[in-house]
Amino acid sequence: MHENLGEQLTINDMARTAMFSKFHFSRVFQRVTGLSPGRFLSAVRIQEAKRLLVSTSLTVTDISHRVGYSSVGTFSSRFTSSVGLSPTKYRQFKSITPQAPANGDDPAYRRPVTTVRGDISSPLSDxxxxxxxxxxxxxxxxxxxYVILRKPGPYVLEDVPQGEWHLMAQSVAPGREDAADHAPGGDEALCIGRHGPITVRPGTHTKVADLHLRPMRSLDPPVLLALRDLLSVDVPQLTH
Known part of the structure; x- marks a missing residue:
């Protein structure tokens, strides 16, 4: 994927490279990475686009073609939904804070019913x-x-809506805030963790989910949301 981002890769192409049938390849890939091959490829393309926006003067149109999009509109829409800023604004600001949680008018997020709490440990202890x-x-x-902790330890996420959610966490070593944007895979400076799905049903009051962060590996889905401003916030804890 990393070597052919500008090509119109199909699952058949990837399965042939891996010498598996299409269906067996898709099952194995999703079991190993947590994402389908197509979703993983899309994430890798957006990650490379982030790198090119920061490190080159290529136009957004040129970058969209380099990472495999024939339509700059489709690329911009996908980039914005994944990263939180349009490509042009990301190039200007290079980082964002996550958007505000959805309100009750959004049908995707139903009435809050529970609290998720636990403990996060990390090799980047401070x-x-x-x-x-x-x-x-x-x-x-x-x-x-979401929550931002000053360092690894207990966390609390309140008013979690009904549904199935994946707990995702990351921490970045000092001076390496852009590690997620620039490394194609495998980086000791970026530690990540995943847990889930966490199922929240009516009447659920508390869910406990502990998480251990580890260095990012090449088979982990790229981190697309830009978090550098958040991870430099000098507060004991920030929750939304």
């Missing part, structure tokens, strides 16, 4: 930690709830 609840097993788009 660095801030972002943790949030996401609909899928990838750190992109808008978390339904």
């Amino acid at each position: 660095q801030p930690v972002f943790a949030g609840l996401f609909p899928d097993r990838i750190l992109e788009g808008r978390p339904v709830r």
Whole structure:
């Protein structure tokens, strides 16, 4: 994937490379990475687009073609929903805070019913930690709830809506806030953790989910949401 981002790769192409049948390849890939091959490829493309926006003067149109999009409109829409800013604004600001949690008017997020709490440990023992609840097993788009810890330890996410959520967390080593944007895979400076799905049903009051962060590996889905401003917030704990 990393070597052919500009090509129109299909699952058949990837399965042939892996010497598996299409269906067996898809099952194995999802079991190993947590995402389907197509979803993982889309995430890798957006990650590379983030790198190109920061490190080159290529136009947004050129970058969209380099990472495999024939339509710059489709690319911009996908980039914005994953990262939280349009490509142009990301190039200008390079980081964002997550969007505000959805309100009660959004049918995707129903009435809050529970609290998710637990403990987060990390090899980066003195660095801030972002943790949030996401609909899928990838750190992109808008978390339904999130918390920023000054360092690893106990966390609490309150008023969690009904549904199935994946707890996602990351921490970045000092001076490496852009590690997620630039490394194609495998980085000791970026520690991540995933837990879930966490199922919240009517009448649920508390869910306990402990999480251990570990260095990011090449088979982990890329971190797409830009979090550098959040991870430098100098507060004991920030929750939304």
